[in-house]
Amino acid sequence: MNNQSKMGIIAISVVIPLAVFAVYGTDSAKNSVVSENSKLKVISSFYPLHEFSQNIGQDKIDTILLTPIGVEPHDWEPTIKDVQKMQTADLIIINGIGFETWVESLEENGFSGIIIDTSNGILVESHEEESDDKHDDHVLGDPHIWLNPILAKTQVQNIANGLSNSDPENREFYQINAAAYIKQLDELDSKIRLELSSCKSDFIAFHEAFSYFADEYGLTQHTILSSNNPHGEASARTLEKVISKARDLNIKVIFSEESVNQKTSEIIANEIGGKVLILSPLEVATDGTYISKMKENFENLKEALC
Secondary structure (H helix, E strand, C coil): CCHHHHHHHHHHHHHHHHHHHHHHHHHHCCCCCCCCCCCEEEEECCHHHHHHHHHHHHHHEEEEECCCCCCCCCCCCCCHHHHHHHHCCCEEEECCCCCCCCHHHHHHCCCCCEEEECCCCCCCCEEEECCCCHHHCEEEECCCHHHCHHHHHHHHHHHHHHHHHHCHHHHHHHHHHHHHHHHHHHHHHHHHHHHHCCCCCEEEEEECCCHHHHHHCCCEEEEEECCCCCCCCCCHHHHHHHHHHHHHCCCCEEEECCCCCCHHHHHHHHHHCCEEEECCCCCCCCCCCHHHHHHHHHHHHHHHHC
16 A cells, blocks of 8 residues: 555545534534534624623623614614624523514524523513504503613623523632622612612603613602604603693603604693703613713712612
């Protein structure tokens, strides 16, 4: 046998076992999607989840924010490029509760990765969405769980568990980081609970975003728009009702949001001799962090209530 033939036999004997391992090796841990020296490719549907994922995964994951900066996720729909991007991800982190309307079509189109629904384990509040035509009222699930620091802790833990299942070698890393972030959420919760405990309870938000927050801290949310979606027009009748409610409750601060036209809130504030402050639903990525933005919300609520 010549040297060339010997080299061919050696090459075949090496390649065949490697090929067999490549085909069968992945079945040993179905949830594990990370190969040696690679990172999980993680896509988060919108800003708060993106930040949670970054804090937990840090340099062990490649994380992408799906909804573009400055875009309201309620109305966003993925393009063909976005869908292609998602098809290459190991995990997609979603809020759940119908917030990401595009998830169902993604699964129908054969997405083979893992979807982490961060609402798992959270009791969802129903919400009756009103309109000027009473026959159009319907009940929806309120998706704004991330605005309650206690529920945000569950979301953080769900993300940590999802990363751990997909990358078990780094499980301890993810769980330690999640615990550290949850500690920050506990501190935020304690501050809000203590400093709002002796204040008034009624506030007027722009849209129905703070139900979970209000329930957690003994507050009563009133809104300009009776909707889970901030995009809508308040009718003259609605404005009259809100102005009357503000006067009845002696409310002097009307809240708006950074991604909506503040004119509506300003009209109401002018009528009651009050002012407009921002109460952010944190849906749109802006300067600051989840913790810092929640603290800004808290300070504005203190000004309105205390």
